[in-house]
Amino acid sequence: MQIIQGTTEFELCGKSAVSIGKFDGIHLGHQKLLGNILEQKEQGQKAVVFTFDPPPSVLFGRADDRELMTKKEKRMAFEQMGIDVLIEFPLTVQTAATLPEDFIEDILVKKLHAEYIAAGPDVSFGDKGAGNYMLLRSMAGRFGYQVEIIDKIYFNGREISSTYVREELEKGNMEMVAKLLGAPYGISETIAHGNSYGRTIGMPTANLLPSAAKLLPPRGVYYSEVFIKERKYAGITNIGYKPTVSDNGQMGVETFIYEFDEDIYGEEMTIRLLSYKRPEKKFDGKDALKEQMMKDIEEGKAFHFGS
Ligand SMILES: Cc1cc2nc3c(=O)[nH]c(=O)nc-3n(C[C@H](O)[C@H](O)[C@H](O)COP(=O)(O)O)c2cc1C
Ligand SMILES: Nc1ncnc2c1ncn2[C@@H]1O[C@H](COP(=O)(O)OP(=O)(O)O)[C@@H](O)[C@H]1O
Secondary structure, rough: OOOEEEEOOOOOOEEEEEEEOOOOOOOHHHHHHHHHHHHHHHHHEEEEEEEOOOHHHHHHHOOOEEEEOOOHHHHHHHHHHHHOOOEEOOOHHHHHHHHOOOOOOOOOHHHHHHHHHHHOOOOEHHHHEEEHHHHHHHHHHHOOOEEEEOOOOOEOOOEOOOHHHHHHHHHHHHHHHHHHOOOOOEEEEEEOOOOOOOOHOOOOOOOEEEOOOEEEOEEEEEEEEEOOEEEEEEEEEEEEEOOOOOOOOOOOEEEEEEOOOOOOOEEEEEEEEEEEEEOOOOOOHHHHHHHHHHHHHHHHHHHHOOO
């Protein structure tokens, strides 16, 4: 996958099928949109995802800048789906002020050679976000591209959106999050060193230190699945500050991996959170913590492998 970032000066070779959006979480609605542009590859078009970096809501301070997926996680997901080109278009006060008509002509037509554009009914681009699907349609004849406006998908009577996913994530409802995303909530990072206490009690935990931009569910223990070097394992994960043993307040994600015994410091790891078990607690000393962790790990065994 080609990634175009940090520049507004680019031009693709060949024709493209483009989808514009923020794609936070890449939920089922996003996947439907992306499926449409991926289908166009059979017609010889490149599948192109156009995103703004940072998103307009962040540039204009209307939203917090934490996201369901980090930039790195989105790149990995687009690559896996078969997207050919990802554009992380630098959004500044200047580029955001591009007239919507100029955005279509200069970017979609001249730089991307768009022949097909798929968007949701709420697509928005150009100065004050005034560019919408009607404008895309009205200029289609003149520039010879086709526009497809993709209907929203509903779950339990509510439109699937990043906001819906965030709300369920904040409740720790990982089963629901997985339904909206089409897969469990993932966290991908490099494995870091911790205090090396875990292994002394027979429960080593691989530590991830997610960026402050990554949205996390409530502090607590979760049953999880783990991906390291293309292999999948069962795991149990604690998300939080480890208040029993640490007072630095640093948010961490640490996972005991079942039936595993390797040194994996520095490796890339993805964990997916399947189900919330209990809140993180400050125990009265390490013995009480150890006892609870052993119980958690036993119960996790039953969750993953049956009892
Ligand atoms: C299943 C599980 C549950 C945990 N629950 C808690 C908890 O409730 N409170 C807490 O302070 N730490 C909790 N931890 C984190 C432990 O404190 C941590 O794994 C241990 O101190 C080892 O840390 P290290 O990787 O830095 O050596 C939990 C860890 C695991 C794997
Ligand atoms: N079953 C396992 N689950 C998690 N990590 C394991 C496991 N077996 C070996 N390891 C290794 O042990 C490390 C964690 O040990 P731990 O004592 O908790 O140290 P640290 O505090 O540095 O994370 C992991 O990063 C990994 O390299």
